Amino acid sequence: VLNDFIQQFGPSTVGGLVVGSIYALVALGYTMVYGVLRLINFAHSEIFMIGTFATLFVLSLIGLPGPLTGLALVGMIVLLLVAAMAVSGGAAVLLEIIAYRPLRKRNAPRLAALISAIGASVFLQEFFALVVIPDVFHKPGRIDTAVPRLVDRDTVFTIFGADIKTDQVVIFVAAVVMMVALDQLVARTRIGRGIRATAQDPEAAVLMGVNIDTIVRLTFLLGGAMAGVAGVLYAMEFENISYKIGFVLGIKAFTAAVLGGIGNIRGALVGGIALGLVENWGAIFFGSQWKDVIAFVILVIVLLFRPTGILGESLQQARA
Amino acid sequence: MTEETNPRVGSPLTRVRHAVGGLGDTLRDRWADAPKWQRWLVYALLLALAIAAPSPLIGSFMSPYTDWTSLLFNPIGIYILLAIGLNIVVGHAGLLDLGYVAFFAIGAYTLAYLGIKHGFTFWPTLILGMAFASISGVILGAPTLRLRGDYLAIVTLGFGEIIRVVILNVDKIGGARGFSGIPLWSNFFWVYFFCGITILISWRLVRSAVGRAFLAVREDQIAAEAMGVNTTRYKVKAFMIGSFLAGVAGGLFAHYMMYLNPTMFMFIKSFEVVAMVVLGGLGSISGSIIAAIILTFLPEGLRMAKEVLHTTKDPRMVIYSIMLIALMLTRPQGLLGRRELWQVLPKRKDKAPKDPTTEQ
Numbered sequence: 001v002l003n004d005f006i007q008q009f010g011p012s013t014v015g016g017l018v019v020g021s022i023y024a025l026v027a028l029g030y031t032m033v034y035g036v037l038r039l040i041n042f043a044h045s046e047i048f049m050i051g052t053f054a055t056l057f058v059l060s061l062i063g064l065p066g067p068l069t070g071l072a073l074v075g076m077i078v079l080l081l082v083a084a085m086a087v088s089g090g091a092a093v094l095l096e097i098i099a100y101r102p103l104r105k106r107n108a109p110r111l112a113a114l115i116s117a118i119g120a121s122v123f124l125q126e127f128f129a130l131v132v133i134p135d136v137f138h139k140p141g142r143i144d145t146a147v148p149r150l151v152d153r154d155t156v157f158t159i160f161g162a163d164i165k166t167d168q169v170v171i172f173v174a175a176v177v178m179m180v181a182l183d184q185l186v187a188r189t190r191i192g193r194g195i196r197a198t199a200q201d202p203e204a205a206v207l208m209g210v211n212i213d214t215i216v217r218l219t220f221l222l223g224g225a226m227a228g229v230a231g232v233l234y235a236m237e238f239e240n241i242s243y244k245i246g247f248v249l250g251i252k253a254f255t256a257a258v259l260g261g262i263g264n265i266r267g268a269l270v271g272g273i274a275l276g277l278v279e280n281w282g283a284i285f286f287g288s289q290w291k292d293v294i295a296f297v298i299l300v301i302v303l304l305f306r307p308t309g310i311l312g313e314s315l316q317q318a319r320a
Numbered sequence: 321m322t323e324e325t326n327p328r329v330g331s332p333l334t335r336v337r338h339a340v341g342g343l344g345d346t347l348r349d350r351w352a353d354a355p356k357w358q359r360w361l362v363y364a365l366l367l368a369l370a371i372a373a374p375s376p377l378i379g380s381f382m383s384p385y386t387d388w389t390s391l392l393f394n395p396i397g398i399y400i401l402l403a404i405g406l407n408i409v410v411g412h413a414g415l416l417d418l419g420y421v422a423f424f425a426i427g428a429y430t431l432a433y434l435g436i437k438h439g440f441t442f443w444p445t446l447i448l449g450m451a452f453a454s455i456s457g458v459i460l461g462a463p464t465l466r467l468r469g470d471y472l473a474i475v476t477l478g479f480g481e482i483i484r485v486v487i488l489n490v491d492k493i494g495g496a497r498g499f500s501g502i503p504l505w506s507n508f509f510w511v512y513f514f515c516g517i518t519i520l521i522s523w524r525l526v527r528s529a530v531g532r533a534f535l536a537v538r539e540d541q542i543a544a545e546a547m548g549v550n551t552t553r554y555k556v557k558a559f560m561i562g563s564f565l566a567g568v569a570g571g572l573f574a575h576y577m578m579y580l581n582p583t584m585f586m587f588i589k590s591f592e593v594v595a596m597v598v599l600g601g602l603g604s605i606s607g608s609i610i611a612a613i614i615l616t617f618l619p620e621g622l623r624m625a626k627e628v629l630h631t632t633k634d635p636r637m638v639i640y641s642i643m644l645i646a647l648m649l650t651r652p653q654g655l656l657g658r659r660e661l662w663q664v665l666p667k668r669k670d671k672a673p674k675d676p677t678t679e680q
Binding site: 040099103106108109113115116120123127130247251254258262290292293297299304 | 652
């Protein structure tokens with residue numbers, strides 16, 4: 001077993017980093033919405049799913065001749081990212097307006113918003129399965145939809161016996177760039193200050209002239225856009241999407257958010273990568289069918305010893 | 321709430337809410353004015369309806385597409401049991417459990433396994449199934465119930481997935497193929513018998529010292545702690561009772577379906593039960609029952625939507641989820657709020673209790 005572990009350590013580390021960066025991107029949406037509204041936005045996983053389908057839509061609209069290289073590849077990725085971010089971000093804002101705002105305006109109990117969120121999640125899944133996939137993508141009756149290959153999987157370099165492929169480099173770089181950009185946005189700009197203020201104390205933020213509605217909308221927009229980025233990267237890496245992919249990935253991403261410290265943007269990055277790595281390493285020992293179990297056992301263990309997550313809750317102070 | 325005093329202003333949503341509220345007021349007034357014999361007549365009619373409910377005549381009207389008796393058993397009866405059980409955990413103790421189906425699965429698989437592989441009969445296995453489910457509730461609850469509410473949600477959700485993955489991968493209990501050959505031991509009578517017992521248990525529980533401790537934990541944990549309530553201990557207790565009742569439901573389910581497989585225990589099932597408890601009104605037993613009936617019957621009643629809309633696709637889940645969101649937006653505090661059905665209807669008009677939750 002140990003020999004196996006040493007042999008597979010390199011490749012599974014690389015795989016863990018790639019999956020982990022996708023978890024982290026989705027986790028950002030959960031963490032930001034939770035930080036501002038204290039709401040587990042269960043429909044966020046469907047926002048991610050919409051991002052993957054937006055990617056497929058753009059690809060089929062352009063008509064990809066084959067794997068791209070060089071400048072064409074960069075241009076294509078930027079185009080896909082912009083399109084998916086716009087679609088996912090728009091969907092997230094729409095979701096907030098339809099499913100959450102009326103409840104928020106009435107000071108409804110938080111559980112009501114949770115039910116509404118899960119209802120929205122079921123709706124989006126079924127709507128895609130029933131209407132969008134058959135009518136827009138003309139793939140009725142199919143659960144999985146293939147995505148054309150965007151990047152050739154050439155080995156860029158080898159480290160500790162692990163071949164690093166082009167697509168993995170692209171995904172990791174894109175994810176890290178997006179996360180750093182978001183982190184800086186929240187840390188430095190006026191908008192970011194509004195988000196942090198609302199997360200700390202909504203009432204005081206209103207008194208200081210922050211427009212909560214705008215901030216909430218922005219939070220959903222940013223979180224949705226990050227889920228859109230994750231959607232592009234996921235479609236690129238796994239080349240197989242379905243209306244169901246959101247669910248498990250959403251749970252994992254929320255786990256990552258809690259693991260890193262919910263409400264903490266850097267925590268989402270740390271939690272996502274940590275979860276991806278531990279899951280892949282654990283799979284060497286126990287077999288890949290136990291991946292999900294490993295992820296949740298890790299979550300429980302971390303929460304037992306550090307109830308506020310690895311980096312702690314920092315977008316706001318911990319409130320009991 | 322002040323902007324809602326005039327029914328002519330406000331969003332369409334507010335107007336709908338107002339219309340519904342007005343209808344409720346009329347009904348309440350009528351009921352308060354009714355003489356005693358009229359009330360008894362209504363009670364008698366309700367009783368007659370309950371006795372006549374499983375008959376094929378009503379069945380042909382209510383569900384022309386599926387067998388009415390089995391519909392009353394499997395989704396409706398089982399979900400009523402689950403909703404009452406979860407109502408104790410979520411409604412009374414305020415612990416958001418998103419993995420309730422795990423305990424249901426544990427109960428079902430324990431009974432099926434002991435019954436088939438070890439030749440146990442129904443009653444001993446039912447007791448063992450309940451014991452297993454409540455022990456697993458304590459094992460999960462003891463470490464995690466110290467955490468804050470939202471963390472509990474994700475941990476229980478994870479636990480639900482763990483149990484499903486374990487069932488999927490353990491070959492001894494059938495794995496992905498499913499577990500077949502379970503004898504038919506439970507029936508329509510037993511499921512409603514246990515519903516009655518569960519209602520009784522949870523009714524007595526709410527009015528006991530333990531139930532009051534649950535409410536204290538739900539309302540304000542810090543205040544409860546200050547009053548000498550050992551909050552973690554009561555949370556574990558609530559969890560244990562909830563999982564115990566889920567174990568009963570699981571056992572009845574296993575011996576009715578005669579076949580189990582992991583897809584029966586997906587997350588969506590936990591979610592549906594949580595939706596029933598929240599929609600019925602947190603802590604309201606009759607609310608949970610009513611919501612369980614509505615939400616389980618809804619997909620069945622929506623079968624006709626396929627014909628009305630002239631589609632070959634099955635739009636039930638789309639309509640179901642839209643209705644769920646709409647119900648939540650119009651009555652976020654649940655159908656009955658935190659009260660029971662009979663508390664919504666006042667005894668006499670001049671003594672009508674002023675309850676702030678009705679005013680929304």
